[in-house]
Amino acid sequence: MTPLRLVLAALLCAAPFSATHAESPGEYVPETDPLVVRKLDQWQDWKFGFMMHWGPYSQWGVVESWSICSEDVEWCERPEGEAYVDYVKRYERLPETFNPVKFDPELWAQIAKDAGTKYVVFTTKHHDGFNMYDTRQSDYRITAPNVPFHANPRADITREVFDAFRAEGFGIGAYFSKPDWHNDDYWSPRWATPNRHNNYDTRKHPDMWKRFVDFTHAQIGELTSQYGPVDILWLDGGWVRPTDTLDNIAEGNAGVPWPQDIDMPGLAAMARKHQPGLIVVDRAVGGRYENYRTPEQKIPDQPLPYPWETCMTLGDSWSYTPNDNYKSARSVVQMLVDVIAKGGNYLLNVGPDANGELPPVAVQRLQEIGAWMKVNGEAVYASRSIAPYRDGKFRYTRLKDGTVHAFYLPDADETRLPATLRIPGPAPAAGAEVKLLGSDAPLAWRREGDATVVEVPASLRKQTANAYAWVFRLPGAAPAH
Incomplete structure (x- = not known):
């Protein structure tokens, strides 16, 4: 090469x-x-x-x-x-x-x-x-x-x-x-x-x-x-x-x-x-x-x-x-x-x-x-693509059980997640627990239009600082296969 x-x-x-x-x-x-x-x-x-x-x-x-x-x-x-x-x-x-x-x-x-x-x-x-x-x-x-x-x-x-x-x-x-x-x-x-x-x-x-x-x-x-x-x-x-x-x-x-x-x-x-x-x-x-x-x-x-x-x-x-x-x-x-x-x-x-x-x-x-x-x-593993595939800083994958993961790709100088995050695209199932991978704590979320609005506590933002990418689990956001 x-x-x-x-x-x-x-x-x-x-x-x-x-x-x-x-x-x-x-x-x-x-x-x-x-x-x-x-x-x-x-x-x-x-x-x-x-x-x-x-x-x-x-x-x-x-x-x-x-x-x-x-x-x-x-x-x-x-x-x-x-x-x-x-x-x-x-x-x-x-x-x-x-x-x-x-x-x-x-x-x-x-x-x-x-x-x-x-x-x-x-x-x-x-x-x-x-x-x-x-x-x-x-x-x-x-x-x-x-x-x-x-x-x-x-x-x-x-x-x-x-x-x-x-x-x-x-x-x-x-x-x-x-x-x-x-x-x-x-x-x-x-x-x-x-x-x-x-x-x-x-x-x-x-x-x-x-x-x-x-x-x-x-x-x-x-x-x-x-x-x-x-x-x-x-x-x-x-x-x-x-x-x-x-x-x-x-x-x-x-x-x-x-x-x-x-x-x-x-x-x-x-x-x-x-x-x-x-x-x-x-x-x-x-x-x-x-x-x-x-x-x-x-x-x-x-x-x-x-x-x-x-x-x-x-x-x-x-x-x-x-x-x-x-x-x-x-x-x-x-x-x-x-x-x-x-x-x-x-x-x-x-x-x-x-x-x-x-x-x-x-x-x-x-x-x-x-x-x-x-x-x-x-x-990552056993995932497949799902529309919209990417939207701004977000990328998406789906699992066979219908779970969608939304990846947030930070800019080079971005070390922490925003306190409030709007995730465009697939909506989690009603009542689902939205989580940030690496943490077991459910996050407060709501649906506004075509976006899932997630609140990220300050303690979690500090705990996950400097990640190469952050990943949110959105259960039930796609049909199960």
């Missing part, structure tokens, strides 16, 4: 990580498999997810994978004075020094759980083709003999991550890059690699492309059959798709005139044979294999009419960079609230460092977020 300063450019011209617009082409195609529909409903209940971009590139603190891509865009920059070919050779040797001896997946899972997240998406393989699991399809993997960490009993990193998070009750998501820049049947050594796409015409060399498709299916087969229950297959690299043109996929490039069809019907069927009900997210491609959509580094202005997830970095970068600029807990909480009020999920990314540790500042932010979630999580 890109630093924050490049986000606007990324959204307009195919940022790394998705390398596509945040929105996908065409109409959303609803899933009909009842097992997948049920899993999607469960995923929407989770609301808040944890993502990690991690690989040998963390040793350099550079953007994951993209510096070996020969495109003239900022996120593909390399050091001045070094030839592209020389740089790629150095990059490809990074696994030979990758030895994250402080890797502790149980600690990661505990930190993520304490932050209030409910599912994890882990990078099993990014575009550079390095596998963070014990694949049998490639020697470019964490368990290869030339990787120092291969002798560690926890060398199969993906297995360890999945097992540790699963033990804490997390949903499990496998990030997997469809393009593989290390594979000779994607970037063939016979030709130059001018951009992110495969570097030969798949119509002229169908044998090479078939080998790559078979390789991809074999790797997905390993992940879905050998690594325990998996809930989400999160496929990145949206330029790998069967269309004949790829306009606007890369800045300054019209893509390539040949298809990059990896047989998604066959891949999804195979993966779901191993994992019935598996959510497949073929990012930014559209069609029936993008079960939910993934706006990147931004929050849509309005609710979307299909399942969706904002994926966003806690810092500026997706992968570890020294002295990254981390968002405040207040900012993250308010973005989470805005997302769920519009019916989405929020997937928050942190990049572990080369030793296998989550950066201390990131951990501190996660702890602060978790403290807010412990008080207010009931308004």
Whole structure:
């Protein structure tokens, strides 16, 4: 992914990580498999997810994978004075020094759980083709003999991550890059690699492309059959798709005139044979294999009419960079609230460092977020959107029992709730007890026109000072589902 300063450019011209617009082409195609529909409903209940971009590139603190891509865009920059070919050779040797001896997946899972997240998406393989699991399809993997960490009993990193998070009750998501820049049947050594796409015409060399498709299916087969229950297959690299043109996929490039069809019907069927009900997210491609959509580094202005997830970095970068600029807990909480009020999920990314540790500042932010979630999580989990979604400083969610929660998002200099608060929108049931989450004391309230007027005692205003957001429970304000 890109630093924050490049986000606007990324959204307009195919940022790394998705390398596509945040929105996908065409109409959303609803899933009909009842097992997948049920899993999607469960995923929407989770609301808040944890993502990690991690690989040998963390040793350099550079953007994951993209510096070996020969495109003239900022996120593909390399050091001045070094030839592209020389740089790629150095990059490809990074696994030979990758030895994250402080890797502790149980600690990661505990930190993520304490932050209030409910599912994890882990990078099993990014575009550079390095596998963070014990694949049998490639020697470019964490368990290869030339990787120092291969002798560690926890060398199969993906297995360890999945097992540790699963033990804490997390949903499990496998990030997997469809393009593989290390594979000779994607970037063939016979030709130059001018951009992110495969570097030969798949119509002229169908044998090479078939080998790559078979390789991809074999790797997905390993992940879905050998690594325990998996809930989400999160496929990145949206330029790998069967269309004949790829306009606007890369800045300054019209893509390539040949298809990059990896047989998604066959891949999804195979993966779901191993994992019935598996959510497949073929990012930014559209069609029936993008079960939910993934706006990147931004929050849509309005609710979307299909399942969706904002994926966003806690810092500026997706992968570890020294002295990254981390968002405040207040900012993250308010973005989470805005997302769920519009019916989405929020997937928050942190990049572990080369030793296998989550950066201390990131951990501190996660702890602060978790403290807010412990008080207010009931308004987040298993919630759905309800009109008016947002009104001024307010955001709204509903639960299946008809309870509506109204979130009050304070301004930066606003440390206490007003003594009298007018909450527009859904009316609590007559005689209901309106409460501020974190307090058992019923609040005096009345209905005036289209607003619920709540009186907040001075003692409660003082007790709840400096909250990132305040949440009011309005029982019976929506029909029960």
